[in-house]
Amino acid sequence: MKWFSISGISKEIKRIRWPKSKDLYSDSVEVIIFTVAFMLFFTVCEFVIANLLRMAGMGV
Structure with a gap:
């Protein structure tokens, strides 16, 4: 579980392509x-x- 560490998580977050504001x-x-x-x-x-x-005739 290499990705389940602080360094693994920070690497994955840096790889994310965050959407532009527009x-x-x-x-x-x-x-x-x-x-x-x-x-x-x-x-x-x-x-x-x-x-x-x-x-x-079936409605309330």
């Missing part, structure tokens, strides 16, 4: 947009299904 911002915005889009999609689906069940 890339990090771009990726964060992309994740937020997709999260909001999925939230809206599932909210609309739930609303439609709830109303269909309500019209069929």
Whole structure:
């Protein structure tokens, strides 16, 4: 377990390609947009299904 030492960990950390600020911002915005889009999609689906069940007499 050579990597499980302070020197091994510091070597691995130096090898990591950390994202640039521009890339990090771009990726964060992309994740937020997709999260909001999925939230809206599932909210609309739930609303439609709830109303269909309500019209069929099975909803609360």
